[in-house]
Amino acid sequence: xxxxxxxxxxxxxxxxxxxxxxxxxxxxxxxxxxxxxxxxxxxxxxxxxxxxxxxxxxxxxxxxxxxxxxxxxxxxxxxxxxxxxxxxxxxxxxxxxxxxxxxxxxxxxxxxxxxxxxxxxxxxxxxxxxxxxxxxxxxxxxxxxxxxxxxxxxxxxxxxxxxxxxxxxxxxxxxxxxxxxxxxxxxxxxxxxxxxxxxxxxxxxxxxxxxxxxxxxxxxxxxxxxxxxxxxxxxxxxxxxxxxxxxxxxxxxxxxxxxxxxxxxxxxxxxxxxxxxxxxxxxxxxxxxxxxxxxxxxxxxxxxxxxxxxxxxxxxxxxxxxxxxxxxxxxxxxxxxxxxxxxxxxxxxxxxxxxxxxxxxxxxxxxxxxxxxxxxxxxxxxxxxxxxxxxxxxxxxxxxxxxxxxxxxxxxxxxxxxxxxxxxxxxxxxxxxxxxxxxxxxxxxxxxxxxxxxxxxxxxxxxxxxxxxxxxxxxxxxxxxxxxxxxxxxxxxxxxxxxxxxxxxxxxxxxxxxxxxxxxxxxxxxxxxxxxxxxxxxxxxxxxxxxxxxxxxxxxxxxxxxxxxxxxxxxxxxxxxxxxxxxxxxxxxxxxxxxxxxxxxxxxxxxxxxxxxxxxxxxxxxxxxxxxxxxxxxxxxxxxxxxxxxxxxxxxxxxxxxx
Ligand code: ADP
Ligand code: ZN
Numbered sequence: 001x002x003x004x005x006x007x008x009x010x011x012x013x014x015x016x017x018x019x020x021x022x023x024x025x026x027x028x029x030x031x032x033x034x035x036x037x038x039x040x041x042x043x044x045x046x047x048x049x050x051x052x053x054x055x056x057x058x059x060x061x062x063x064x065x066x067x068x069x070x071x072x073x074x075x076x077x078x079x080x081x082x083x084x085x086x087x088x089x090x091x092x093x094x095x096x097x098x099x100x101x102x103x104x105x106x107x108x109x110x111x112x113x114x115x116x117x118x119x120x121x122x123x124x125x126x127x128x129x130x131x132x133x134x135x136x137x138x139x140x141x142x143x144x145x146x147x148x149x150x151x152x153x154x155x156x157x158x159x160x161x162x163x164x165x166x167x168x169x170x171x172x173x174x175x176x177x178x179x180x181x182x183x184x185x186x187x188x189x190x191x192x193x194x195x196x197x198x199x200x201x202x203x204x205x206x207x208x209x210x211x212x213x214x215x216x217x218x219x220x221x222x223x224x225x226x227x228x229x230x231x232x233x234x235x236x237x238x239x240x241x242x243x244x245x246x247x248x249x250x251x252x253x254x255x256x257x258x259x260x261x262x263x264x265x266x267x268x269x270x271x272x273x274x275x276x277x278x279x280x281x282x283x284x285x286x287x288x289x290x291x292x293x294x295x296x297x298x299x300x301x302x303x304x305x306x307x308x309x310x311x312x313x314x315x316x317x318x319x320x321x322x323x324x325x326x327x328x329x330x331x332x333x334x335x336x337x338x339x340x341x342x343x344x345x346x347x348x349x350x351x352x353x354x355x356x357x358x359x360x361x362x363x364x365x366x367x368x369x370x371x372x373x374x375x376x377x378x379x380x381x382x383x384x385x386x387x388x389x390x391x392x393x394x395x396x397x398x399x400x401x402x403x404x405x406x407x408x409x410x411x412x413x414x415x416x417x418x419x420x421x422x423x424x425x426x427x428x429x430x431x432x433x434x435x436x437x438x439x440x441x442x443x444x445x446x447x448x449x450x451x452x453x454x455x456x457x458x459x460x461x462x463x464x465x466x467x468x469x470x471x472x473x474x475x476x477x478x479x480x481x482x483x484x485x486x487x488x489x490x491x492x493x494x495x496x497x498x499x500x501x502x503x504x505x506x507x508x509x510x511x512x513x514x515x516x517x518x519x520x521x522x523x524x525x526x527x528x529x530x531x532x533x534x535x536x537x538x539x540x541x542x543x544x545x546x547x548x549x550x551x552x553x554x555x556x557x558x559x560x561x562x563x564x565x566x567x568x569x570x571x572x573x574x575x576x577x578x579x580x581x582x583x584x585x586x587x588x589x590x591x592x593x594x595x596x597x598x599x600x601x602x603x604x605x606x607x608x609x610x611x612x613x614x615x616x617x618x619x620x621x622x623x624x625x626x627x628x629x630x631x632x633x634x635x636x637x638x639x640x641x642x643x644x645x646x647x648x649x650x651x652x653x654x655x656x657x658x659x
Contacts, residue, residue: 036088048074056118062091177234213340237269244276247282248281263311267318279322279334282298320340358373447581492570525562
């Protein structure tokens with residue numbers, strides 16, 4: 001059996017137990033089981049032969065008599081209650097008196113025990129027991145608690161130290177951008193940071209300000225930490241890494257002092273990168289809920305962080321990178337210019353990126369020829385980079401369990417199943433079924449917007465989940481100053497297109513349409529209640545600048561009417577959407593399939609299926625108009641130039657005499 005590891009805690013424990021033991025055994029002698037008696041009583045007891053031992057204490061001026069067992073009852077009443085080694089104490093008038101008396105008693109054989117002379121021993125003992133011991137006890141506990149709090153790091157004094165892990169140049173961390181697959185936009189953004197760290201002079205000489213912080217925003221496992229490490233690796237600078245929750249401790253003031261310590265360390269190593277993962281643990285908006293209290297500690301930590309970020313000059317070369325998956329809950333002060341002023345979005349990978357990530361993570365694996373990475377990337381919609389790394393690892397484990405020589409396709413598929421089963425609740429991993437229904441939904445929006453004159457023109461459609469949305473279609477919103485009824489109706493129709501497609505082509509309707517329905521209903525309500533666009537409440541507006549939800553500016557009957565109008569309007573547009581979709585069901589099916597295959601499709605792809613859109617959008621018109629103007633201007637300039645040239649030529653011709 002292994003012995004428990006020796007550490008200082010054991011010594012503390014042993015010392016405390018020892019002291020406790022001494023405390024109790026001693027108190028048995030000197031405190032509880034003794035009786036103060038007069039000197040004459042003491043003499044009487046000795047003469048009666050009760051005494052076993054006698055201690056003469058010159059310092060205290062008393063004499064203590066330990067009683068022989070059989071006589072304990074005579075003095076204390078019940079012998080049992082007197083406990084171990086009971087004694088009586090008497091003050092003596094003079095030491096020589098005592099000596100004489102005891103010598104006489106010894107002579108008379110009343111007393112045969114020992115006589116001890118003990119100067120001051122009691123005083124020291126009681127000092128120790130009554131004052132020093134409790135202090136030691138408290139000290140011991142204190143140490144124990146602080147050692148626990150210090151995480152076993154360096155004991156008591158390391159509570160306020162930062163827990164940042166430091167990766168230096170040449171250590172095992174040499175991650176480069178090649179290790180980060182996909183995320184091209186994010187990589188491009190951080191490239192500038194690398195350039196600065198490598199050659200800060202180039203920027204500062206021109207008077208440019210160097211970014212102090214960059215915030216990486218994105219769902220967990222998408223490679224935010226990886227990206228920050230790659231920046232450090234590429235720039236060849238030290239990398240401090242810690243999590244936002246490392247600042248938070250049960251002791252007040254610890255967070256702030258850890259922040260101070262972190263930046264002190266960072267300054268020593270500058271230029272360097274400080275990476276704070278999950279910054280929302282400290283960076284949450286302050287004072288949102290003052291009645292709750294108890295946030296002071298986090299606030300002071302955050303304040304310290306802000307102060308430090310303002311404190312170091314732009315040239316000191318510390319760049320703070322932080323990661324979060326919720327930028328919206330961060331304190332606005334953190335996002336201000338000069339702090340985390342640039343936000344870099346790191347999104348879940350799409351189909352081609354997933355293949356690249358697979359390529360990175362299958363490198364160390366031994367695989368057979370059945371493995372098809374294209375198919376695997378198709379099978380893993382909604383997986384993050386971390387999930388894919390997990391799939392590769394799991395596949396290797398499954399293959400090993402079956403004693404295989406190489407990892408095969410089936411192992412990968414099993415691994416995917418396992419991870420979908422395990423992850424479903426945590427991230428937005430989709431099954432093929434879900435992917436299909438989301439594709440049908442998004443294709444519905446795309447189709448309707450293609451065939452409604454006033455719907456916003458489509459830019460791209462994706463079924464890669466992002467944020468709360470499962471899929472999304474990007475439109476070029478037309479910034480109209482004035483909106484007509486037809487335009488609003490078309491907008492509602494295309495919003496309902498997703499749900500309509502689900503109902504028509506899958507037979508089920510799903511919760512994915514929540515956001516669409518919400519927006520459609522709001523728009524319909526405003527058409528009826530504010531803009532007076534419905535038949536029954538024609539030209540009547542119940543709009544008030546100050547919305548008061550308790551006092552509506554209309555009667556209950558009108559409220560009912562409004563409800564009915566809104567319902568009718570929505571139903572009408574829903575029917576229209578279904579009709580349009582039925583008409584173009586072929587094309588819709590193709591768009592949906594294209595989405596399933598590619599995950600992201602663009603307006604051009606839709607155009608290939610449906611043909612050119614019948615209407616040019618207003619933005620197209622504006623662009624065309626601008627182009628026309630530019631062309632006119634260019635032509636005019638050219639003419640001007642020509643004219644000038646000609647004039648110059650004429651002048652030269654004039655100067656040169658005709659030959
Ligand atoms: P985050 O910090 O965003 O939660 P990490 O950076 O810790 O995610 O990523 C966890 C792991 O997932 C990484 O160590 C890496 O193995 C893998 N990973 C994530 N994104 C990528 C990517 N784009 N390319 C390669 N591997 C990735
Ligand atoms: Zn939708």
